[in-house]
Amino acid sequence: MGIAERKHRQKQALRERILDAARRIVVREGFAALSMRKIADAIEYSPATLYLHFASRDDIARALCEEGYAQLLATFVPLVRIADPAERLRALGRAYVAFGVEHPETYRLIFMEDPSYTGAALGGAAAAAGKDGGSADDSSANAGTSSSTASRDNADDDPGDAALHIMIDALDELRAAGRLSASVASMESAVWAEALWASLHGIVALNLTCPVFPSAPLETLVGVTLDAWLGAPQAVPAGASNSAAVRGKKTVARRHAEPAESADPAPERATKRKAAGP
Numbered sequence: 001m002g003i004a005e006r007k008h009r010q011k012q013a014l015r016e017r018i019l020d021a022a023r024r025i026v027v028r029e030g031f032a033a034l035s036m037r038k039i040a041d042a043i044e045y046s047p048a049t050l051y052l053h054f055a056s057r058d059d060i061a062r063a064l065c066e067e068g069y070a071q072l073l074a075t076f077v078p079l080v081r082i083a084d085p086a087e088r089l090r091a092l093g094r095a096y097v098a099f100g101v102e103h104p105e106t107y108r109l110i111f112m113e114d115p116s117y118t119g120a121a122l123g124g125a126a127a128a129a130g131k132d133g134g135s136a137d138d139s140s141a142n143a144g145t146s147s148s149t150a151s152r153d154n155a156d157d158d159p160g161d162a163a164l165h166i167m168i169d170a171l172d173e174l175r176a177a178g179r180l181s182a183s184v185a186s187m188e189s190a191v192w193a194e195a196l197w198a199s200l201h202g203i204v205a206l207n208l209t210c211p212v213f214p215s216a217p218l219e220t221l222v223g224v225t226l227d228a229w230l231g232a233p234q235a236v237p238a239g240a241s242n243s244a245a246v247r248g249k250k251t252v253a254r255r256h257a258e259p260a261e262s263a264d265p266a267p268e269r270a271t272k273r274k275a276a277g278p
Helices: 003-029 036-043 057-081 085-102 104-111 115-131 136-141 146-157 159-176 189-209 218-230 243-255
Strands: none
Touching: 003 036, 003 057, 003 104, 036 057, 057 085, 057 104, 057 115, 057 159, 085 104, 085 159, 085 189, 085 218, 104 189, 159 189, 189 218
16 A cells, blocks of 8 residues: 555545544534534544544534435435335335434434535535526426436435435326326426425424424324325326336436445434323
């Protein structure tokens, strides 16, 4: 091993130590407790050393967010094997909520702290959904097409965008099979997916911040929400085949087969909500 390669490995190893210490602080004490000095104390280095690897605490937070999105994507990837797109969406919805309640500090960091942390990961999908200044008329005129084309490249490289795009792909399959209502079929798949994501986020956010409301069990809330969006579960139409779509998604699975280390070492909360007390 040459000197240059050895130095590179040492630099990468120290960077991982910094992130590992930061991750543990966030999980144990919350994001507000994270500071460069506290991280430096944890790894027994001077704060100045940290600045050789990260420009600021925000830079470290964004790196942790990327790991969190990779972890979320890792829970989504196995579900792309579900042939029926409606059932796949249901499974994705349940997996999303489970991720949020099992990894509360990671979820708070990537969705409930500084918006720039989330925006950096989901910017490609947001632009595809029309947030780049395109008009609503333009969006409706290209429903079901522009969203997939614009964000697919980002999905290959960005775990946050890739997770959202897995939902978009399932919606595109439902559209192609004529299984969407007229009102939904006129909407871009990316917009529909964002709306579903927002509904699921609401369930997780309430679970984390308002434990006495809603009082219904978490599993019930998720089921009712998915039924409201997707309707009652139906049998797959005779002759329907999703093999081509599944083959396409295997590319995403391969590219993200090695997820980043969990930002939460172990689940901190059960996935089932307790009913509210008197």
